[in-house]
Amino acid sequence: MKLFYKCTAAITAILLIALVSGCARLNDGVILAGSTSVQPFAEILAEEYYLLHPEKIVDVQGGGSSAGISAAQSGTADIGMSSRRLKENESALWSVEIAKDSLAIIVHPQNPVNDLTMEQLRDIYSGKIGNWSELGGHDAKIHIIAREAGSGTRSSFTDMVMGDVRISPKALIQNSNGAIRLLVADDQNAVGFISSGILDHTVKPVSLDGVLPTGENIVSGDYKLFRPFLFVCQAEPTGETKAFIDFTLSSHGQRILAGEGLIPVAKGVIEP
Amino acid sequence: MIKFKEKLSGRIFFALALSSISVLALITVFIVVKGAPMLGAVGGLSWDPEYGEFGIIPMVIGTLAVTLGAAVIGVPVGICCAIFLAEFAPLKMRNIFRPAIQLLAGIPSVVYGFWGLMFIVPFIRDHLGGAGLSILAGSVVLAIMILPTIISISEVALLSLPPHYKTGSLALGLTHWQTIYHLMLPAAKSGIMAAVILGIGRAVGETMAVILVLGNAVAIPDSILSSVRTLTTSIGIEMGYAEGMHQEALFATGIVLFVMIMIINSLAQYVVRKK
Numbered sequence: 001m002k003l004f005y006k007c008t009a010a011i012t013a014i015l016l017i018a019l020v021s022g023c024a025r026l027n028d029g030v031i032l033a034g035s036t037s038v039q040p041f042a043e044i045l046a047e048e049y050y051l052l053h054p055e056k057i058v059d060v061q062g063g064g065s066s067a068g069i070s071a072a073q074s075g076t077a078d079i080g081m082s083s084r085r086l087k088e089n090e091s092a093l094w095s096v097e098i099a100k101d102s103l104a105i106i107v108h109p110q111n112p113v114n115d116l117t118m119e120q121l122r123d124i125y126s127g128k129i130g131n132w133s134e135l136g137g138h139d140a141k142i143h144i145i146a147r148e149a150g151s152g153t154r155s156s157f158t159d160m161v162m163g164d165v166r167i168s169p170k171a172l173i174q175n176s177n178g179a180i181r182l183l184v185a186d187d188q189n190a191v192g193f194i195s196s197g198i199l200d201h202t203v204k205p206v207s208l209d210g211v212l213p214t215g216e217n218i219v220s221g222d223y224k225l226f227r228p229f230l231f232v233c234q235a236e237p238t239g240e241t242k243a244f245i246d247f248t249l250s251s252h253g254q255r256i257l258a259g260e261g262l263i264p265v266a267k268g269v270i271e272p
Numbered sequence: 273m274i275k276f277k278e279k280l281s282g283r284i285f286f287a288l289a290l291s292s293i294s295v296l297a298l299i300t301v302f303i304v305v306k307g308a309p310m311l312g313a314v315g316g317l318s319w320d321p322e323y324g325e326f327g328i329i330p331m332v333i334g335t336l337a338v339t340l341g342a343a344v345i346g347v348p349v350g351i352c353c354a355i356f357l358a359e360f361a362p363l364k365m366r367n368i369f370r371p372a373i374q375l376l377a378g379i380p381s382v383v384y385g386f387w388g389l390m391f392i393v394p395f396i397r398d399h400l401g402g403a404g405l406s407i408l409a410g411s412v413v414l415a416i417m418i419l420p421t422i423i424s425i426s427e428v429a430l431l432s433l434p435p436h437y438k439t440g441s442l443a444l445g446l447t448h449w450q451t452i453y454h455l456m457l458p459a460a461k462s463g464i465m466a467a468v469i470l471g472i473g474r475a476v477g478e479t480m481a482v483i484l485v486l487g488n489a490v491a492i493p494d495s496i497l498s499s500v501r502t503l504t505t506s507i508g509i510e511m512g513y514a515e516g517m518h519q520e521a522l523f524a525t526g527i528v529l530f531v532m533i534m535i536i537n538s539l540a541q542y543v544v545r546k547k
Contacts, residue, residue, distance in 0.1 A: 036512075062512070063512065063513075064512050064513030065513070066513055066514075066515045067512070067513060067515060070515055141402075143402075143403040148488070148509045148510050148513065149320070149321040149322055149510055149513070149514075149518065150321065150510055150512075150513030150514050150515070150518060151513055155322070158322065166320065166323065168491075169318065169319075169320070169330070169489060169490045169491040170489050170491040170498075170499070171489055172403060172405055172487040172488065172489055172499050173487070173488035173489060173490070173501070173509060174488070175509045175510075175512070183405075186394065187397060187403060187404070189403070190403065
């Protein structure tokens with residue numbers, strides 16, 4: 001009797017452990033994981049790829065840039081997607097830039113401020129400039145909105161704008177581009193940064209040092225706030241993985257990305 | 273044969289019960305193993321994972337502030353509502369109120385959060401100033417969410433009092449309100465306390481509703497219009513992207529939260545048993 005209970009207990013435990021650790025790889029298709037900024041574009045690429053090669057499976061998952069890079073490092077994913085440059089300790093990985101994306105600084109459409117310098121932007125986010133009147137706007141407190149720690153968008157912003165200066169702890173934190181856009185569209189005194197691929201009429205992008213984030217300005221390099229979208233692999237890719245990356249970098253793949261609002265890396269592809 | 277069936281069913285239920293307990297054990301072990309290495313490092317005042325700072329004091333303060341706010345708003349309303357249902361409401365009205373309150377408990381928390389973001393946040397921004405995403409907004413949303421817990425448990429506490437308490441008191445010439453205030457409320461005190469504590473426990477553990485309305489800033493708040501983040505929202509907002517020490521620090525946050533909720537729940541059990 002006692003033995004029976006022990007057996008039941010042991011079997012239950014084994015089953016539970018199997019359940020918990022049962023993340024073994026099941027298919028032999030290509031698995032992409034990482035940045036939620038790159039994810040929607042990778043999904044579109046995967047759909048198109050599926051139409052061309054219905055027998056090949058491409059599976060796209062989110063998780064964030066850092067998670068994607070470490071998934072590529074450990075081999076859990078064939079391709080890690082990153083919306084930031086690789087850090088020093090990650091530079092041993094193989095990576096390729098698939099497109100560029102720019103960050104737009106957005107305010108409420110009725111905010112009279114149209115232009116900021118890079119320095120003003122840094123001072124706003126560090127909390128040094130706290131009132132719109134210091135920038136030629138109304139006398140109102142600036143509500144700064146940032147992304148959460150670990151987000152590729154945040155770390156690109158930190159690299160390109162903040163340098164060694166820290167983002168104020170009083171910054172409101174939202175965990176998606178869409179949430180920031182929603183808040184800024186609703187709050188006359190808010191400022192935020194989002195991927196310019198998702199700009200719409202509910203918010204107003206400000207020009208940085210006099211340059212607006214238009215397609216032309218980003219391609220020409222005049223608009224300074226852009227970041228690479230990377231595919232990261234453990235080592236030089238082969239087989240199925242290589243085929244998918246080649247497709248992404250082909251003029252067909254690049255045209256898809258350009259059509260979705262990204263800046264293609266390949267020369268000669270239609271300008272956005 | 274019947275005996276065998278009896279034995280077999282007993283064993284099957286035992287196995288199922290065991291599996292639910294093992295899940296609890298697994299979760300506890302998992303959180304502790306993952307979080308323990310960073311538990312010593314989370315005592316600071318500043319949370320900035322990019323700079324290797326993992327202090328969760330601002331989140332503890334945020335949790336306490338939002339929970340206190342929810343209790344200040346929700347507890348009086350909840351207890352009054354329970355008194356109304358137990359003592360004043362005509363049967364017909366009671367039959368409408370009770371299911372309605374139970375329905376309130378069944379609404380998914382993210383819906384409360386979205387409603388808060390759409391109505392409470394703009395209201396605060398337009399009438400009281402600030403960004404609207406604030407302790408106050410979180411407290412209002414949580415207060416509504418803990419109402420069903422407080423109302424139903426307090427009502428049961430009031431209804432389960434022996435009927436002769438009330439009849440005796442009324443016979444001695446006390447008015448209905450005097451009976452409620454001087455006799456029934458003190459007599460049902462432990463049940464009502466348990467209701468309040470369990471309500472607070474729910475408020476501490478709630479993530480999805482407040483993640484949308486708190487603003488999630490990591491600064492120590494200076495007014496009820498400041499944005500804060502609670503322990504739960506900190507985990508919810510950053511876990512997706514976290515790795516390495518950052519992830520361990522979030523698990524350590526989970527341990528702190530786990531301990532807080534265990535203390536609150538055992539307090540509730542203690543209060544009920546003390547009676």
